[in-house]
Amino acid sequence: MARTGAEGGDAGPEFDPPFEVIEPATLTSPVVLSSPHSGRVYPERFLRSARLDAASLRRSEDAFVDDLFEPAVSLGLPLLKAHFPRAYLDLNREPYELDPRMFDGRLPAYVNTRSIRVAGGLGTIARVVGDSQEIYARRLPVEEGLRRIDELHKPYHAMLQELLHRALKRFGVAVLVDCHSMPSSSITGTADPATWRDEKTKADFVLGDRYGTSCSRLFIDVAEAALRGFGYLVERNKPYAGGFITEHYGRPAGGFHALQIEINRGLYMDEKLIARAPGFDALSRHLHAVVAAVSEMAGARPDRMAAE
Numbered sequence: 001m002a003r004t005g006a007e008g009g010d011a012g013p014e015f016d017p018p019f020e021v022i023e024p025a026t027l028t029s030p031v032v033l034s035s036p037h038s039g040r041v042y043p044e045r046f047l048r049s050a051r052l053d054a055a056s057l058r059r060s061e062d063a064f065v066d067d068l069f070e071p072a073v074s075l076g077l078p079l080l081k082a083h084f085p086r087a088y089l090d091l092n093r094e095p096y097e098l099d100p101r102m103f104d105g106r107l108p109a110y111v112n113t114r115s116i117r118v119a120g121g122l123g124t125i126a127r128v129v130g131d132s133q134e135i136y137a138r139r140l141p142v143e144e145g146l147r148r149i150d151e152l153h154k155p156y157h158a159m160l161q162e163l164l165h166r167a168l169k170r171f172g173v174a175v176l177v178d179c180h181s182m183p184s185s186s187i188t189g190t191a192d193p194a195t196w197r198d199e200k201t202k203a204d205f206v207l208g209d210r211y212g213t214s215c216s217r218l219f220i221d222v223a224e225a226a227l228r229g230f231g232y233l234v235e236r237n238k239p240y241a242g243g244f245i246t247e248h249y250g251r252p253a254g255g256f257h258a259l260q261i262e263i264n265r266g267l268y269m270d271e272k273l274i275a276r277a278p279g280f281d282a283l284s285r286h287l288h289a290v291v292a293a294v295s296e297m298a299g300a301r302p303d304r305m306a307a308e
Contacts, residue, residue: 001025001073014043019082019156021163028076029295030171032163033069035179036091036156036245037062039082046088051137052129055274057087059130062181063274065263068284069179072291078163082156087129089148090122091156092178092243097123098145105142124149160249168255175219175298176258177291178245182206184266204232204267208242208260214250215257218297223259226293230286259294263287 001024005017019039040061042054050057066081073079082091096111099118102125107113121128125145128134160176167174205227209220220236227234242250242260250258265271268280 015041015083018084018152022073022079024073024076026076030167030173030298031077031175031295032167033079033177034160035066035081037086038066039084041083050135058274060086065179065181068287071284072288075292075295080160084152087126089152090124092245093124094244095149095153099123099127102127102140103142103145104139173298174256176249178260180262181265182262184264203235204264205234206240206262207236208240208246210242210247211237214246215259216252219257219259219294222293222297223290226290
């Protein structure tokens with residue numbers, strides 16, 4: 001197992017590195033794991049600009065998801081993981097979903113300022129965390145927002161695209177498993193954030209394939225069957241059908257499949273303390289089996305591995 005970091009301009013020293021790829025000893029699977037929201041490095045400069053403390057900011061973090069999935073690298077597949085937190089920059093958004101109310105200065109004309117995610121305060125650079133708590137004490141310079149996108153969002157996605165194209169070239173198919181977690185109390189409601197309310201999450205897992213458009217049904221079927229075999233309650237696409245990553249990379253007609261997995265945090269962590277719970281190791285083993293089933297369905301075998 002090898003680890004490869006990626007520098008990101010001025011962001012490099014802040015995160016050292018901003019993200020990394022954990023590679024298998026031998027690549028034998030067309031599956032690529034991505035954990036875009038498990039980063040837990042909070043730069044001092046960011047904390048000084050925030051009105052919230054680090055514990056409050058971590059409420060948007062998919063804590064320990066990268067660790068849950070890392071043992072699956074032994075199946076012969078890579079894991080791409082961010083070190084910077086979702087509260088700093090959200091990789092599961094378009095590059096430029098930005099709220100003009102957050103910035104001091106004029107945003108470029110190409111910025112998407114009217115998405116439903118921007119309206120809810122959850123754009124590429126989030127305005128809020130948790131139950132609509134404002135992150136920043138004052139407006140950010142426009143240049144700061146664009147810097148984060150150039151140095152973090154674009155390089156991460158360039159690496160993800162490289163890993164997927166490598167899989168397609170070597171195996172004839174690429175299967176992205178986008179790894180996330182959901183709070184045991186979720187916020188649900190209509191498109192208007194003012195109507196959102198807290199509800200207890202009933203599902204243990206939510207599998208998202210953009211309502212059948214981002215991956216072959218074979219992959220979501222085998223993932224659901226494996227999870228149900230362990231006794232978990234599984235839902236599809238509600239309330240999480242997949243975000244920008246699933247939608248952008250899931251092109252089955254071109255050989256690229258994308259499946260999002262949302263894990264109920266109550267299964268593996270103490271959400272108040274942000275600490276691992278006793279069920280962590282068992283869940284990690286179950287996820288290893290799920291990824292193995294998806295990999296097998298994709299037809300991954302050592303004899304199909306192309307020469308280095």
